Amino acid sequence: xxxxxxxxxxxxxxxxxxxxxxxxxxxxxxxxxxxxxxxxxxxxxxxxxxxxxxxxxxxxxxxxxxxxxxxxxxxxxxxxxxxxxxxxxxxxxxxxxxxxxxxxxxxxxxxxxxxxxxxxxxxxxxxxxxxxxxxxxxxxxxxxxxxxxxxxxxxxxxxxxxxxxxxxxxxxxxxxxxxxxxxxxxxxxxxxxxxxxxxxxxxxxxxxxxxxxxxxxxxxxxxxxxxxxxxxxxxxxxxxxxxxxxxxxxxxxxxxxxxxxxxxxxxxxxxxxxxxxxxxxxxxxxxxxxxxxxxxxxxxxxxxxxxxxxxxxxxxxxx
Ligand SMILES: Cc1cc2nc3c(=O)[nH]c(=O)nc-3n(C[C@H](O)[C@H](O)[C@H](O)COP(=O)(O)OP(=O)(O)OC[C@H]3O[C@@H](n4cnc5c(N)ncnc54)[C@H](O)[C@@H]3O)c2cc1C
Numbered sequence: 001x002x003x004x005x006x007x008x009x010x011x012x013x014x015x016x017x018x019x020x021x022x023x024x025x026x027x028x029x030x031x032x033x034x035x036x037x038x039x040x041x042x043x044x045x046x047x048x049x050x051x052x053x054x055x056x057x058x059x060x061x062x063x064x065x066x067x068x069x070x071x072x073x074x075x076x077x078x079x080x081x082x083x084x085x086x087x088x089x090x091x092x093x094x095x096x097x098x099x100x101x102x103x104x105x106x107x108x109x110x111x112x113x114x115x116x117x118x119x120x121x122x123x124x125x126x127x128x129x130x131x132x133x134x135x136x137x138x139x140x141x142x143x144x145x146x147x148x149x150x151x152x153x154x155x156x157x158x159x160x161x162x163x164x165x166x167x168x169x170x171x172x173x174x175x176x177x178x179x180x181x182x183x184x185x186x187x188x189x190x191x192x193x194x195x196x197x198x199x200x201x202x203x204x205x206x207x208x209x210x211x212x213x214x215x216x217x218x219x220x221x222x223x224x225x226x227x228x229x230x231x232x233x234x235x236x237x238x239x240x241x242x243x244x245x246x247x248x249x250x251x252x253x254x255x256x257x258x259x260x261x262x263x264x265x266x267x268x269x270x271x272x273x274x275x276x277x278x279x280x281x282x283x284x285x286x287x288x289x290x291x292x293x294x295x296x297x298x299x300x301x302x303x304x305x306x307x308x309x310x311x312x313x314x315x316x317x318x319x
Pocket of ligand 1 (some may be wrong): 067068069070071072074115139140141142143144145147148149150152153154192194195199200201232236238
């Protein structure tokens, strides 16, 4: 690309002393589980704290559109180009470290996990040690950062329940440690989210000691449940809508007669009505049309306006 077409901030950024890899004009299709989306002007695989603490103030100073991405498993990325920076944690953010066991009975274990560590890896490693509490993560195809940011949950448990503390960075590049009790978590909500200018860098969990066999049995049950009830082999973002109080979004969508409805190459899953699947080559516009159809149809039938659980890629406002 000719130099004069590059944004001014990018000309400065490419000269910055970063260890992290900076990619130009990167397709975002590979960075989300729907396999949808346009091209990002700049995507950075941020490998360490030093680079992150340089990048966040840089983004603020130059007022660059930005977004922090985990595995994009709860994200709808528009088909249009993204004019700014996508931060993608990697390198030292994939750490997994059991901390010294300080409990007298050795029944409680503390584990520090980097924000970019895959949930599945975390669940599997904890199971190998016989540590129970976070088995549900085996079926969630995101990262630890995404799990804390979304307060991800399944099978009656949520991420915040086993959290002890979280390390996060503000837009000035300062690192903070907050204990679980200082933080607000609700159903699929956390005050720690890139959307609020707070980047999770790692989290400490406390898990109960039990035996490896029973933890692995739970992992298997969680996996089997998904294989039976969800379209696990088709690209999706999991549940598109939050469950309204006292009801299930999937039931409302199914009872509105919308199961299997298509728009372009996107379809409301015939297996689970709260999933929208990409049949191959779906656009974000196809998905958005189905989302709107569901909201309007369910509202006209039940007077319930379903709230999306899926996040839509748009510039984080806190810069
Ligand atoms: C097949 C399938 C099944 C699923 N099942 C479940 C389920 O059972 N329960 C459930 O809760 N979810 C489920 N999900 C949704 C999704 O996996 C979770 O919400 C997951 O926690 C998102 O993690 P992620 O790393 O992919 O985050 P992303 O989708 O990349 O991001 C989600 C949000 O988190 C923010 N974020 C990500 N990383 C950070 C960070 N380090 N610091 C600050 N903010 C950050 C992003 O900015 C964005 O706002 C499912 C998805 C799929 C595809």
